[in-house]
Amino acid sequence: MRILIVDDVPGICEAIEIYLKIFKYDTFTANTTKQAVGICKYIEIDCIVTDLRLKKDDQGYDLIEKILANGYKGKIVTMTDYDDEKEKISEEIKNRIDLELTKPFLPSTLGNWIKENL
Secondary structure (H helix, E strand, O other): OEEEEEOOOHHHHHHHHHHHHHOOOEEEEEOOHHHHHHHHHHOOOOEEEEEOEOOOOOEHHHHHHHHHHOOOOOEEEEEEOOHHHHHOOOHHHHHHOOEEEEOOOOHHHHHHHHHHHO
16 A cells, blocks of 8 residues: 655654554655655555645645546545634545544554555
8 A cells, every 4th residue: 555645744744654654554755735746646646644734835635636636546634733724625625535634643543544444
């Protein structure tokens, strides 16, 4: 399983990546939408775990919109600590999100969901 973790805080990417590698998942990290789209262009990703609020004009829901437009069929997990970010998401994107996590969350919550759904 290939999992892409997207967050503008490198430490969050690293913490999630370390946890998922315990279970032998292939993990990739990105800190921007541009990086994430680039990774998805060349590597078939099974699950994207993305923060909804990245830096300034770079948002997780923009990432989701772009990857869906490029034909992404895998699972989508969102993370946020801002409820107002959820309101900005279109119904089409909301319907494609498989799991919403509110920060802070236990890594095992994500790990257990991945184990059961991938």
